[in-house]
Amino acid sequence: MGRAILLGLTLCLLSGCAEQQAKNTAKLSQACQVTKCDCASNFMTLFDHQPVIWKPDGTASCPEGYHLRRIQPAPQSPG
Numbered sequence: 647m648g649r650a651i652l653l654g655l656t657l658c659l660l661s662g663c664a665e666q667q668a669k670n671t672a673k674l675s676q677a678c679q680v681t682k683c684d685c686a687s688n689f690m691t692l693f694d695h696q697p698v699i700w701k702p703d704g705t706a707s708c709p710e711g712y713h714l715r716r717i718q719p720a721p722q723s724p725g
Contacts, residue, residue: 674714683714683715683717685709686712691715698714
């Protein structure tokens with residue numbers, strides 16, 4: 647019984663993290679239009695990266711097993 651509860655809590659935590667990652671990726675896919683981005687490996691983030699794949703609607707995406715990463719700071723707004 648205890649293992650089932652622990653497994654359930656772990657799955658809930660992981661699904662929450664995956665949902666947050668999806669929201670961040672959606673925001674970053676549009677931000678990469680104005681800042682430099684690449685696709686970092688989900689496993690070897692520092693050593694393995696790929697170029698961004700541009701969709702027809704102008705948003706950025708990555709191949710399977712990679713996630714978007716901003717490699718240049720966001721532009722400063724004038725003012």
